[in-house]
Amino acid sequence: MQITKRNIELRVDDSLMRVYLVAPKVPGQYPGILFYSDIYQLGGPITRLADRLAGYGYVVAAPEIFHRLEPIGAIIEPDDLGKMRGNDDARRTAISEYDGDAKAVIEFLKQESLVIPEKIGTMGFCIGGHLAFRAAFQKEIKASVCCYPTGIHSGKLGKGIADTKERMKEIEGEVLIIFGTVDPHVPPEGRQEIIQTLEQAGVSHKILIYEADHTFMRDDGYRYDPVATDTAWSEITTFFKRVLG
Template sequence: MQITKRNVELRVDDSLMRVYLAAPKTTGKYPGILFYSDIYQLGGPITRLADRVAGYGYVVAAPEIFHRLEPVGSVIEPDDLGRMRGNDDARRTEIREYDADTTAVIEFLKSESTVIPEKIASMGFCIGGHLAFRAALQKDIKAAVCCYPTGIHSGKLGKGIADTQQRMKEIKGKVLMIFGSFDPHVPQEGRTVIAKSLQEAGVSHQILIYEADHTFMRDDGHRYDPAAADLAWTEITTFLQRVLN
């Protein structure tokens, strides 16, 4: 389906947070998705992913995750210098600040006239996959799609150590985890820890592993794998439709 695109201004802790909003063009009410980028923020590869989700009939809200540190509209280039900058931004952001952003976007989605407030999910990539998983700790999130999420097994997220793994029992929604088998950031040992923790916490979940590398769904890099990405998209859209529609 065709979509519309616009930018929304939210204020969190007196910081301007740009939220990229992609939504179906056809008038109606749709499930909402809190959509998290990787460390490079809202460049073309990420907004194209958000647009694709919206085209399946969802209102997608993607915040700039480093709005406290970067000027509004900043896109970090995915090169060596950009990687340093993005990782440093991630390191300097308090975990409670990530949580505050999550709450703000959820409340925004619930207040939108085009969103069904009882049907909100989260989705994210890399650090955004961890943020999408962490968002599921909140009662309003009915489903979470976490694509190659970093730091869940190690506690690495921002300043300090994230307690995401220890709080898995708080998740009441359903979770879909997408991994690449060649991902150095979430190796087999890390995936095993996550799977065991989910099982012990009694979280309704599905874990899918593709013969692919980290960021294999990002279409501008050498790790991009179109075939694996297409397979993942089929599973993602099926999962979201089953849980939210």
């Protein structure tokens, strides 16, 4: 399916938040997806993932997660200095601010004419996987895809310790989590802790584990695995189709 692309602005806490919006070109209404980047924001590897999802028939809204700290349109390079910068931005952002951004984008999607308001999901990568998981605390979110999410098991997200594990019972929708076996950020014991907490909370979930590294879906680095990526996409699109239509 062909897509259209544009940038919109939302105001959150008097900060201008750029949102990259991708939608099917064919007129109609579609499910909406709150789409989160990794710490490097909306560079080509992430916008290509957003574009790909939109092509399956979704309106995808990807906010700049560090809009309070970075200039509009800032793309952080995935090198050593960029990693330091992105991680510092993450540490300097309050968890409540991340949550407020989620609510703002969800409200936008509910009011957007292209979106079926009762069919909203979320998807994210790395820190964005954690943010997508937290977005599921909002009652509007019916389906959440969290790709190699960092910090859920440890509480590492922004300023302070995230209460993500403690709030899992608030999730009403379904969750799909994708892990890599050699991801140093989510070791086996961390994965198991997340799975056990989901089960105890009674959250409807599916866990997929691939023989892959962290960020294996990002197509610009040495950890990229195209085979695992294609397999994961098949699962992701099937999941969204089943839950959101």
